[in-house]
Amino acid sequence: GAGVSQSPSNKVTEKGKDVELRCDPISGHTALYWYRQRLGQGLEFLIYFQGNSAPDKSGLPSDRFSAERTGESVSTLTIQRTQQEDSAVYLCASSLDRGNFYEQYFGPGTRLTVT
């Protein structure tokens, strides 16, 4: 079946503009995660959705970052008033319900460049 997809694959934006990144998880996966990967660094957790539970937003770096997910479908990560330090690859992952041993399946990422 189809894997996790993300769009756009690349985004170049000017400082101060808002951007919206999209993630389509694997069908049936109730959990969805967003991570940020800065150049040469590991993955930084941003936010986690699990079904209809309140999302875990503990990783969002500032109030300029927000994310939404409707049910168990697509998620969007929005960055308002982008800054140059927001330049990174944004990775989305999805997994099965928390009640089971799980494996996170990652999308190819969106490379965001803020000029």
Add this chain to the structure above:
Amino acid sequence: AQSVTQPDIHITVSEGASLELRCNYSYGATPYLFWYVQSPGQGLQLLLKYFSGDTLVQGIKGFEAEFKRSQSSFNLRKPSVHWSDAAEYFCAVGAVGEKLTFGTGTRLTIIP
């Protein structure tokens, strides 16, 4: 709080040589441990995972890893590397239904 340390930022090995990538973790309970590989321009792919049972786990592409509770380690090994193994490798720790905590990665370069 959980954490993962990958002490080697960059490793270079010759094609055909053996490989060991180190991973140490800190976790309050029995950890679930993972190794992911990220090829250039690609997303992360799961190589192997440990949840319980046999402490030596086999993964894809000929990789294996051994969980050593006494050393809080989960090192990744491969007996003979191929040029296609050149990539970034990430160790991660987590629990069911929780976010993963990733190490900073080890970049593997293969020389002929």
